[in-house]
Amino acid sequence: AVEVLVSGPIDKQSLLDSGILGCLIHTLNALLTHSLASEGENPVNYEQKVEESVVRIMKALASHPSAAQSLIEDDSLQLIFNMVANGSVVAFSQYKAGLVSFHNIQLHRHAMQILGLLLVYDNGSTASYIRKHHLIKVLLMAVKDFDPDCGDPAYTMGIVDLLLECVELSYRPETGGVRLKEDIRNAHGYHFLVQYALILSSMPKNMGFPSNHSSQHQNNDSDDSEKQPPLSANSRQNDEFASLDFSPSLSRLLDVLVTLAQTGPVESSGASTSLLSQTKPTGNSRSQTPSCNNLYDEKREQGSGKVRDLEAVQMLQDIFLKAENKDLQAEVLTRMFKIFSSHTENYKMCQELRTVPLFVLNMGGFPSSLQEIILKVLEYAVTVVNCVPEQELLSLCFLLQQPINSELKHTILSFFVKLTSFDLQYKKVLGEVGVLEVLQDDLKQHKLLMGP
Secondary structure (H helix, E strand, O other), X not given: XXXXXXXXXXXXXXXXXXXXXXXXXXXXXXXXXXXXXXXXXXXXXXXXXXXHHHHHXXXXXXXXXXXXXXXOOOOHHHXXXXXXXXXXXXXXXXXXXXXXXXXXXXXXXXXXXXHHHHHHHOOOOOHHHHHHOOHHHHHHHHHHOOOOOOOOXXXXXXXXXXXXXXXXXXXXXXXXXXOOHHHHHHOOHHHXXXXXXXXXXXXXXXXXXXXXXXXXXXXXXXXXXXXXXXXXXXXXXXXXXXXOOOOHHHHHHHHHHHHHHOOOOOOEOOEOOOOOOOXXXXXXXOOOOOXXXXXXXXXXXXXXXXXXXXXXXXXXXXXXXXXXXXXXXXHHHHXXXXXXXXXXXXXXXXXXXXXXXXXXXXXXXXXXXXXXXXXXXXXXXXXXXXXXXXXXXXXXHHHHOOOOOHHHHHHHHHHHHHHHHHOOHHHHHHHHOXXXXXXXXXXXXXXXXXXX
16 A cells, blocks of 8 residues: 555655654665575565565655655664665675575665665755764775675675765755765775775676676666666766776776766855766666756756866876776776866866876886877867976976887877977977987987997
8 A cells, every 4th residue: 555655646755754764674674684584595475575565665755855864863864874885795795605595685785776765865964964873984884895705896886876975965955064075085985995996907807796687776676767866877977988898887986986076065156055066967877867956957067077176086096006907097097088178177286186297107117008098188288278287298208218118209209299389389398398308318329329
């Protein structure tokens, strides 16, 4: 009867006021415990139908704007955070050991979908509760403790998506100034995300949970498919970056870092703060933005991709420099170029991190494809941003003095010629950074080697 009610067009507020959603969360937790105790036995058809009905009711109620707020009084919201985190840390290792059934894994995925809906539709009023109960740290510990031998990268990546949802939630109108990105920083979350990226890059491509349903935003209930939230809508775009040989979870993680870099508050006319994020949902996300988020959409557009968090850019830089996987480095470079090209001020803002100079100094060990991307970034800085990248040119000059192959030297010199043809001022700039002296020394060395 309840399922029929929630599937109709009636106002669900009275049902939420009754506390039924909190009761159902405790019921779902009990079902997970029962599934654990059954040690892999398949539930009978009747029990499975009851569970499916419970899940559908919960998803229907969780899509109400006040659903998350209704779970605060009895701490049901805290319970579902713990259920989701426990799925990553415990459930998959128990499944691999044969202690729980695949059904238990599916229930954890449903719990993740329900929590995603609660966060997507919330107006920001739960931000203070999330901070009070250290729920950001609960999710981060699941990422920190990811075990590549038995964990599911897609499930843990779903937890990262939930972290991003919490960050976005804290820029909505009713947060009271609580910024949950600070909680990520205070819990060393950025470091954990870098480590998670490096772990994913070291995993064999065919390693992971053997199921086509491992992604948390998929659902076995076809009639619920339209209710699934983009556990972060902003983290599922940019599919043009994903290659067939590259981990989908790692690709999505890099997208999340780009979104974090571009998310933050801004003062604007008519609104004191807004959610800043350059990225928008695409067809691979939910087909429509939640109705309760429509009032945030216009404010999102104001962000225009401007960098709001240099620490998130620093994460991408750290991943690049620590990665032993050239495919990962190429993916990071592509996203760095995306960040720089998203707003004309981004390149200059990121110069204080010395990101591009560091990349330049390491160019000697990169394949030509990565070298071309780095020089493309520099060309963009000169021709579009109208920036004179002196530190970057100094790094190129220093690189010329190192024992690099002749092909790279020729590529760098060709780039210098391109700069001078673009603007004659670069003849003076290149002289100031010492290019002429380097070339003279190079000529002298060749003369000595060749003899009179």
